[in-house]
Amino acid sequence: MADDAEEMGRKPRADAQRNRGRLLAAAKQAFAEKGVGVSLEEIARTAGLGIGTLYRHFPTRDALVEEVYRHETSQLATAAERLAAELPPVEALREWMLLFVDYLATKLIMAEALGAMVSGREELHAASGTMIKAAIATLAERAAESGAIRLSIAPLDLLRAVFGVSNASAGPGWEENAKRLVDILIAGMRVPPQG
Amino acid sequence: MADDAEEMGRKPRADAQRNRGRLLAAAKQAFAEKGVGVSLEEIARTAGLGIGTLYRHFPTRDALVEEVYRHETSQLATAAERLAAELPPVEALREWMLLFVDYLATKLIMAEALGAMVSGREELHAASGTMIKAAIATLAERAAESGAIRLSIAPLDLLRAVFGVSNASAGPGWEENAKRLVDILIAGMRVPPQG
DNA sequence: TTTAAATACGGAGGCACCCTCCGTTTACAA
DNA sequence: TTGTAAACGGAGGGTGCCTCCGTATTTAAA
Secondary structure, three states, X not given: OOOOOOOXXXXXXXXXXXXXXHHXXXXXXXXXXXXXXXXXXXXXXXXXXXXXXXXXXXXXXXXXXHHHHHHHHHHHHHHHHHXXXXXXXXXXXXXXXXXXXXXXXXXXXXHHHHHHHHOOOOOOOHHHHHHHHHHHHHHHHHHHHOOOEOOOOOHXXXXXXXXXXXXXXXXXXXXXXXXXXHHHHHHHHEOOOOO | OOOOOOOOOOOOOHHHHHHHHHHHHHHHHHHHHHOOOXXXXXXXXXXXXXXXXXXXXXXXXXXXXXXXXXXXXXXXXXXXXXXXXXOOHHHHHHHHHHHHHHHHHHOHHHHHHHHHHHOOOOOOXXXXXXXXXXXXXXXXXXXXXXXXXXOOOOHHHHHHHHHHHHOOOOOOOHHHHHHHHHHHHHHHHEOOOOO
């Protein structure tokens, strides 16, 4: 019944666990308030810890970001499963992409992280990135297999395109535009009714 | 015949002119080799000048970038005019977007700059940004006026989407994908024949 | 409890970069 | 030739990144 503690050989010292939590909390708030570019020193200070401690727990800035956003990301993955089960393939794909836009909009904090994972350097944010990629790939491929759309580009590129529109775009209407883009993309991929 | 020296009240001192040129040359090469993030100190050193001189000529990193890329950008603007004159509206729009992809691909050096100008902080790269925006806006609006497509998103968002796919995307096939995305976008905006 | 090994902590220190400020040098016009 | 506006250069102060290692704490064995 020791399923909670996924495979970990040793036992982390109590103080280490506590401090890890403090760092994550401080980081989450700092990222939200100032973006993923905040000074790591500031995060450590906010957590009441030394910079060395931060670096021991999270050797790179991205390791920290990864940890902070893993939870949020998994919500997107969960939604993908639900949509796939409840809706016809193309609709599921469309809805999930719209949800993706919502995530970029609502949790502006996530935009940078999602962006980084969607656009390049895949090594970073490995875990979250894998979830997202799996979600969009599955949905897109199911939609393609249903015959309703033709998948002429890599599924992840759909998200890249959507992210491109959201990315720091100044205009207050970007969310609207991003959602319209989703529909343009779906329409552009649709197979014409009479072959 | 004094058309070369666009309106400038005073006369810049000879050494100032020469050094400005050196800085631009050094910057162009450095940007090409190491991206727009290079140390400005290194650029100044390469140009055989002091860091203070660089900052006097180009108060911000972006002022320097702007200057370096203004020429390249104007080529895109010129191409837009030519295509608009030679091709039917939708084709002109499509071709120019493909050309945009080529620019991102060929002059990888430009990708960062074009990206920055296309995605947000419009104040930076003002001059180049204006050119690009004017080009896509004109082409897109002409295509929409022809009745062949429906322009449901901001023209610039088309470029944002394309840029999103190109943006640091690791895969070697990104250029292909970006071009296919252009066709998906065009197809997605096309007005159905018997609307 | 005592004790010693294992582990974690903290922050000084070295490095890189940014940008400013101002004393020195230079170009050029009178 | 000479006075001065303009340009130069780099030291200096600030911030951030990351490493390293002496000190402090926890844990478990005796």
